[in-house]
Amino acid sequence: MSSLSSSEGIARIDEDVAVKIATAVGNQVIQDAKEATESEISMGFMEAIRTYPLAVLYSVGISMAIVMESYDTMLLGNFFAQPAFQKKFGICASNGKCQVAASWQSGLSDGAQVGSIIGLLSVGWLTDKWGYRKTMIYSLICMAAFNFIVFFADNLVTLLIGNILMGLPWGVYQSLAVSYAADVCPVALRPILTSYVNFCWGAGHLIAAGVLRSTVERKDEWAWRIPYAIQWIWPPLVLVIALLCPESPWFLVRKGRIAEAEVAVYRLQGVNGTKEQAKKTVAMLMHTNELEIAATEGATYLDCFKNTAARRTEIAVMVWLAQQFTGWVLARYATYYLVTAGVPATHAFDLNIGNQAIQIIGTMSAWFTMMWFGRRALYLVGEILMWFNLLAVGIVYCLGVTPYATGGLLLLLVLIYSCTIGPCCYTLVAEIGSTRLRAKTVGIARIGYNVAGIVIASVSPYMLNPKAWNLGGKSAFIWMFTGLIVIIWTFFRLPETKNRSYSELDVLFNNKVPARKFKTTKVNQFGQENSSEDTEEKLKHAVIDGEAVIPTLMA
Numbered sequence: 187m188s189s190l191s192s193s194e195g196i197a198r199i200d201e202d203v204a205v206k207i208a209t210a211v212g213n214q215v216i217q218d219a220k221e222a223t224e225s226e227i228s229m230g231f232m233e234a235i236r237t238y239p240l241a242v243l244y245s246v247g248i249s250m251a252i253v254m255e256s257y258d259t260m261l262l263g264n265f266f267a268q269p270a271f272q273k274k275f276g277i278c279a280s281n282g283k284c285q286v287a288a289s290w291q292s293g294l295s296d297g298a299q300v301g302s303i304i305g306l307l308s309v310g311w312l313t314d315k316w317g318y319r320k321t322m323i324y325s326l327i328c329m330a331a332f333n334f335i336v337f338f339a340d341n342l343v344t345l346l347i348g349n350i351l352m353g354l355p356w357g358v359y360q361s362l363a364v365s366y367a368a369d370v371c372p373v374a375l376r377p378i379l380t381s382y383v384n385f386c387w388g389a390g391h392l393i394a395a396g397v398l399r400s401t402v403e404r405k406d407e408w409a410w411r412i413p414y415a416i417q418w419i420w421p422p423l424v425l426v427i428a429l430l431c432p433e434s435p436w437f438l439v440r441k442g443r444i445a446e447a448e449v450a451v452y453r454l455q456g457v458n459g460t461k462e463q464a465k466k467t468v469a470m471l472m473h474t475n476e477l478e479i480a481a482t483e484g485a486t487y488l489d490c491f492k493n494t495a496a497r498r499t500e501i502a503v504m505v506w507l508a509q510q511f512t513g514w515v516l517a518r519y520a521t522y523y524l525v526t527a528g529v530p531a532t533h534a535f536d537l538n539i540g541n542q543a544i545q546i547i548g549t550m551s552a553w554f555t556m557m558w559f560g561r562r563a564l565y566l567v568g569e570i571l572m573w574f575n576l577l578a579v580g581i582v583y584c585l586g587v588t589p590y591a592t593g594g595l596l597l598l599l600v601l602i603y604s605c606t607i608g609p610c611c612y613t614l615v616a617e618i619g620s621t622r623l624r625a626k627t628v629g630i631a632r633i634g635y636n637v638a639g640i641v642i643a644s645v646s647p648y649m650l651n652p653k654a655w656n657l658g659g660k661s662a663f664i665w666m667f668t669g670l671i672v673i674i675w676t677f678f679r680l681p682e683t684k685n686r687s688y689s690e691l692d693v694l695f696n697n698k699v700p701a702r703k704f705k706t707t708k709v710n711q712f713g714q715e716n717s718s719e720d721t722e723e724k725l726k727h728a729v730i731d732g733e734a735v736i737p738t739l740m741a
Contacts, residue, residue, distance in 0.1 A: 197697040198710045199477065207476045211469075218469035220712050223687050226372045226470070231557070234374035237463075241454040245367040245379045247427030248322060249386050251359040254329070254420035256390025258352065259298065261413050263518060264398050266291055267525040267534065270409035275342055288648050290342050295643035297346045299636045301353020302360065306633045309361040310487060310626035317437050318366050322428045325355040325362075330421040337414040357636075361629040368616035368624060369434040370454050373687060377556040380616040381549060381609035388545035388604065395542045399535040436621050439471045440485070447471065471621075474689040477711065478620045481696055485622040490630055494695045495623060501680060502618045502631035505565070505611050508672045510638040512569055512607065513576045513665035515646055517541065517600045529589050537593050541600050548604025555605070560684035560705065561614050566676050568606020573669045575599045576662040583659020592659050617683040620692060678702075687711075 199207075208216060235242060265271040266286050276284035305325075312321045332355070335348030363386075367379040397416055401409045432454060438447035452464040481494060490499045524534040555564055579595045619627030649661040657664075681704035683691060690709040699707050 195703070195706060196708045196710060197693045197699055199693055199696070199712075203477070203480045204712075206480055207473060210476050211472050215469045215472055216712065218466040219473035222463075222466040222470035223473075223689065223711075225466075226374075227685065227687055229372055229374050231374050234372045236458055238370075238372055238375065238454055238456070239458070240456040241370040241372075242375065242379065244427065244431035244454070245370055246382060247424065248318075248366050248431065249363045249379075249383050250420070250427070251322065251326070251424045252363050252383050252386035253390040253393070254417065254424065255356045255359050256387040257394045257420070258390075258417055259356070260391045260394035261398070261410075262294055262298070262349065264394070264535070264538065265410055267531060268398070268402055268409060269531060270405055270407070274407065274410075275345070286342075292644040292648075294342070294346055294349055296640045298349040298353045298356070299640045299643065301350040302357040302636050303353075303633050305354040305357020306361055306629040306636065307357075308354075309358045310629050312358070313362065313365070313437065313625045314485070317433045318362055318369070319428055319431065319433050321358060322362055322366075323425060325358040326421040326425050326428065329355040330418060333414065333417045337411060337417075357629075357632070360632045361625055364612050364616045365625045365628050366434060369436045369621075370432075373685060374557075376617065377561075377613045377684075378553045380613040381552055381556065383612045384552075384604070384609035385546060385549040387608075388542055388549055392539065392542035392546060395535065395539040399532075399539060402531055402535050435468060436471055436475075436624075439468065439475050440622060444468060444472070470687075470689070473712075474621055474687075474692065477689055477692050478622045481620070481692060485626075487626050487630070490619075490623055490626050494698070495620060495627075497698075498618050498620065498623075498695060499627055499630055502615045502627050503634040504672075504675055504679065505614045505618070506631045506635040507638055508565070508569060508607055508676065509603075509611055510635060510642055511665065511668035511672050512572045512603075513579075513599065513662060513669055514572075514603055514608075515642050516576075516579065516662060516665065517596050517603065519646055524589055524593055529593070534593075537597070541597060544597060544600045545604040545608070548601055549609045551605050552609040556610060556613060556684070560682050561610050561617075562676075562680050562682040562701075562705070564606050564610050565614070565680060566673070568602060568610070569669060569673045569676060571602045571606070572599060573666060573673065575602060576666045576669065579659050580662040580666070583662070614680075614683065617686070617688075617691065621688050 211219075229237065269284075272284040272286060275290070276286040278284040309321065316324075329352065332348060332351040335351060336345060339345040339348055364380050364383050367382065368376060371379045394413065397413045401412055404412075432450040433446070435447040435450040435454070438444070438450060447468045448461070448464045451467045452459055452461055455464060489495055524537065525531055529537075552564070575595060575598055579592060579599070582591050582595060615628055615631050616624070646661075648655045649657045649664075679701050681694070681699075681701040683704070686694070686704075686709075689711040693709050693711045694704055694707060697707075
């Protein structure tokens with residue numbers, strides 16, 4: 187497929203592939219693709235915003251679906267610590283204290299994860315068939331309908347059914363939001379618009395934390411019905427954006443709708459763009475698409491596990507699993523943990539608001555650190571810092587220090603996570619997969635995340651529940667062990683994707699460049715500069731529409 191000169195540190199596409207691409211698209215498209223690629227890679231941050239202002243607007247709007255999902259997923263775990271919810275759905279002891287059984291806590295959390303997995307399995311097929319816009323529109327309608335079930339739920343079984351069904355559109359959002367951002371934005375904006383998804387998670391959590399805090403002292407059923415009712419605010423807002431935004435130009439190119447792709451790019455560029463620029467950008471998309479066809483020969487879920495795509499899928503899955511196995515779960519269950527440790531519910535929910543505010547601030551800082559230091563370094567440093575933070579949590583708990591000290595350490599854990607692996611994950615997952623397999627790669631990776639989430643959601647309540655294992659802060663030692671495994675994997679397997687075009691990443695993976703050499707290896711994705719006589723002869727015999735083709739990429 188490709189060749190790598192280790193002595194030169196240069197990765198190149200194979201000569202036969204260059205001929206194949208030239209035959210498929212022709213001279214002018216390749217020349218335009220080369221110019222567009224050079225222009226995009228050299229484009230600075232402010233220039234990218236001026237060139238693609240509407241791409242920023244539409245990407246931010248579509249990602250608002252994650253605010254909706256984040257808000258809703260935040261509710262259930264905190265309802266377990268809400269007195270009114272506990273009394274309605276829990277088992278009450280003789281002293282008047284109520285608890286939702288650990289088995290039902292796990293079951294409700296797992297139900298939402300199961301629904302998400304089904305949604306993630308379908309999102310690749312749905313986006314291939316309908317495109318990003320229609321898939322988002324239909325998912326928003328389903329979300330508004332399924333919310334009626336949880337709002338009117340009067341027993342745990344109905345809640346379980348509602349959470350499973352609501353998980354279906356959640357799965358779609360998890361893949362589609364980050365994939366659309368990666369599709370419509372240039373290289374300079376990728377770390378911000380893809381990691382903005384994590385910002386949306388923080389925003390949704392913060393809104394939920396505020397709503398939960400305002401209802402925690404209510405004694406009636408509206409303590410949990412009001413938070414669910416607020417969920418209906420989001421679908422109409424995102425729906426308006428989905429109706430206005432253009433379809434992904436990558437999707438249109440894959441479907442052979444080149445003229446529509448040029449219109450879509452022109453719309454994404456706004457008033458500062460030109461039709462000539464849009465044409466060259468689409469040429470870049472066409473060249474990358476042909477390069478990936480030569481590598482994958484297909485765009486099915488099975489292709490995600492073949493050839494070099496298998497390595498890319500592994501990386502995407504492990505990057506997301508790192509979020510689960512570095513101890514972030516302790517922060518998610520912080521409110522419940524603090525309540526069971528004796529902290530008043532109102533104080534625990536106040537701390538939770540601070541937790542979510544820190545997540546938003548941390549994500550914003552990562553927008554700049556990713557551009558300066560890259561993805562790999564930020565990920566590795568974040569994992570190491572979280573590991574030491576877990577060590578501190580375990581030691582403080584064993585020493586019997588006040589639970590407020592543990593709460594402070596959990597806030598620090600949130601800060602580290604939110605500045606590093608939290609937002610960086612979304613950028614890496616969006617960039618790692620090939621453009622033809624992106625939605626499917628993101629979907630598979632998120633499925634891995636959700637499967638791990640099911641296991642963790644099943645075990646965590648038992649770890650923290652005083653009527654079960656009652657490990658409390660000692661559970662940090664368990665996450666230290668899994669976190670160490672993740673750190674070792676990251677060092678040896680995670681590549682750097684900073685400032686790389688998608689075609690450059692294709693060539694690097696096709697050349698099987700080691701992860702630690704991605705940053706320093708030069709890439710020639712348009713062909714070797716000094717072509718051999720044999721290659722030139724092959725090109726002379728390449729024919730398009732009856733004319734011999736001698737692509738300028740070999741000049």
